[in-house]
Amino acid sequence: MNFGFKLKLDEDVVRFSPDGKVVLLDAIKALTGREPSEDLLAGMKTKLSGMAGRCEERDIPGEGSLTLICSEGWLRICDWLIQHPCSVHEEKPEE
Secondary structure (H helix, E strand, O other): OOOOEEEEEOOEEEEEOOOOOEEHHHHHHHHHOOOOOHHHHHHHHHHHHOOEOOEEEEEEOOOEEEEEEOHHHHHHHHHHHHHOHHHHOOOOOOO
């Protein structure tokens, strides 16, 4: 799939599909400044399960499966992120 639009925000790139959906992980990383934690992703998967039609998984050659979400779904995810700040700011243990 060719992305319809790529938005560069400092070091981050947020990709959009031709139909206007945003790549969820790109948007979260740009918003929070870090890769999402496993707890954050698990909580979001629960939240996304109730958003039929607002998000979808697409297989992207060379990148695997990506979650894309529409603008209304993204607003719901932003609300969820505000309610779960500990998941966003969780530090990863050093290996």
